[in-house]
Amino acid sequence: MWRMSLENRLPRSFYERDTVQVAKDLLGNLVVRRMASSRLLVGRIVETEAYHGQKDRASHAFRGRTPRNSPMFGPGGIAYVYQIYGMWNCLNAVTMGIEYPAAVLIRAISQVPSYPLLQADPRAGSGPGKLCRALAVEKGMSGADLVNGDELWLAEGESPMDRSLLRSGPRIGVGYAEEWAEVPWRFWIAGEPSVSRIPGSRLPGTTRATGS
C-alpha cells in the first residue's frame, strides 16, 4: 500500500534527463521547504518552463558561465536560485549532466492541505517570484542539493497526474530571445488557478502537449 511521504524524493536520475521532459514530469510533484523551526511548507507544482542548453537564447547560460548561473552547469538535481528586478527570487531545478547548462523554472504552485504557505493569501504561489516568497526560498540556496539537502527538496506527488490536463505554450518574459522566444517550453496543468495569465490574449496559442 502506497502512501504519500514528503520524504519520497525525486532521485538524481529524474533530473539527469532532457529538460523538456523533466519540465513536463515535474507537474504534480511537490516542493518541500523545511524551515529552521522544522515547520514544513509544501506546494504542488502546476507550471514550469524548460531552459535547455547553451544555444537557448532565452537561457541565463546563453552567454556562458558566470558566477550567478554556474549551478546550471552542475549536476542534475541541484537548485538554481536567482534574484530578478531587485526584489524577487526565482527557483529552478537543474537538469542534465555536469557541464550541460539546463534547468526548469518552477513558475507556480498550488497549496497542499495541512501544509500552509507563509502567506494565507490563496494566490500565494501564483508566479515564480511569489512562490519563492511563500516558501522562503533564498538566494543563498542556489547550488543546494535537492536530492540530499535538508532545507529544500522535491518529492513525488500523490498519484500520477492526469496527462490529459497537460498544456504547453511559449515561455513568458523572453521576448528578447528571437526564435527561442516561440518554442513551446512552458508547461502547466489545465484549470489550475495559480497558473500565469498571459498578457494580451484570452485563449492564446496553447496546445495540448503530447504526454510523457
Place this chain on the structure above:
DNA sequence: CCGCCGATGGTC
C-alpha cells in the same frame, strides 16, 4: 477587464 508603468538592485 486590459494594458501600462514604476519599484528596486544584482549582474554583466
Place this chain on the structure above:
DNA sequence: ACCATCGGCGGC
C-alpha cells in the same frame, strides 16, 4: 542597460 516579476492604477 538590461532584466525568466508584480501590483496598482487609469482607460475603455
